[in-house]
Amino acid sequence: MNCAQWSSVMLLALVSAQAQAQDASAEVESIGTGMGTKLEALESDHFLFVLGVPRTQAQPSVQAAEGAWKEFSAFSGVTDSGELFGSKKPLVGLFAAKAGYDKFAEWYGATYKPWPGFVDNVKRAVFWPQPHPRIATFTHLRPNTPESVRNVIAHEVGHLLIMRWKYHNNFLPPWLEEGFACWIEAKTLGRSNCYCFAGGYGDRATRLDKINDIEWPRWKAAVALQVKGNHDKALKSIIPMTLSDLSAAEMGKAWSMVDWMIAQGEGKFLKFVERMKALWPKDIVFEHSEAKGTAQEKALQEVFGLDPEGIDKAWRAWVGANYKLLKEPARK
Numbered sequence: 001m002n003c004a005q006w007s008s009v010m011l012l013a014l015v016s017a018q019a020q021a022q023d024a025s026a027e028v029e030s031i032g033t034g035m036g037t038k039l040e041a042l043e044s045d046h047f048l049f050v051l052g053v054p055r056t057q058a059q060p061s062v063q064a065a066e067g068a069w070k071e072f073s074a075f076s077g078v079t080d081s082g083e084l085f086g087s088k089k090p091l092v093g094l095f096a097a098k099a100g101y102d103k104f105a106e107w108y109g110a111t112y113k114p115w116p117g118f119v120d121n122v123k124r125a126v127f128w129p130q131p132h133p134r135i136a137t138f139t140h141l142r143p144n145t146p147e148s149v150r151n152v153i154a155h156e157v158g159h160l161l162i163m164r165w166k167y168h169n170n171f172l173p174p175w176l177e178e179g180f181a182c183w184i185e186a187k188t189l190g191r192s193n194c195y196c197f198a199g200g201y202g203d204r205a206t207r208l209d210k211i212n213d214i215e216w217p218r219w220k221a222a223v224a225l226q227v228k229g230n231h232d233k234a235l236k237s238i239i240p241m242t243l244s245d246l247s248a249a250e251m252g253k254a255w256s257m258v259d260w261m262i263a264q265g266e267g268k269f270l271k272f273v274e275r276m277k278a279l280w281p282k283d284i285v286f287e288h289s290e291a292k293g294t295a296q297e298k299a300l301q302e303v304f305g306l307d308p309e310g311i312d313k314a315w316r317a318w319v320g321a322n323y324k325l326l327k328e329p330a331r332k
């Protein structure tokens, strides 16, 4: 390629980047019109922030979202976010308070009509990951601070990542979805607030500010203690649990199970997610079913060569060898 050809390629790339930036700010402007609020657009490498707060207050969240993508990319080897997100960067809505979050939910519901009852459900929570039709996650600052809200953002980006990997337009098992979101939150920030389990998406979410921030080594120590005392619940009994059944103890095992699966390398974790989705029952049903349990067990067997009891055994041995017991493990 000669010099003139190179410059036209560069020019095309520049024009296309400019066109995308224009699309991004036009989209955020139209969201603002729909919400009846003035919003600001902030585009990072992999996300489009929809801001109802000053840009400086969004900086920790921008770093958290990009950090979560980086962690995903590091363990998976996936470098093209289009594989998960398609051609448009996911929206990350950040509003000053609940009223802005609610208005965004109303805008989203009116624009994309994801399913009946969407807006009411979203309004009962204080953060939301929405994988389809327009990939988005949104939350609000108060009672969080710009610094503490980054845990929510890293965690919710985790939800989007596992939802969107080989997207199957269906529910995921709560232990796996939460386990992965907590895992990526901890990998990104070194600590976890684990918001969603035990009814976090329901009315107990108003107690968000009372949930402790826990450093990952202390969480790991709590899991190590469970394993040492042999009182962790069997994976087979965690698989059918709803979000509100999952207590801190089961959540600890769930993200640690994700930690173990990823540590097995060879792309096994994402292969497992992919196979499980391929085997998932086609009807869209919220509740657990036998078919959902079978899909998980078959995928585990295919990818790790183990049944749930075998997985428990391998995981326990691995935790025993890799997680340190501390004097002060996390207590919840």
Ligand SMILES: [Zn+2]
Pocket: 155, 159, 177, 178, 181, 182, 195, 196, 197
């Ligand atoms: Zn969650």
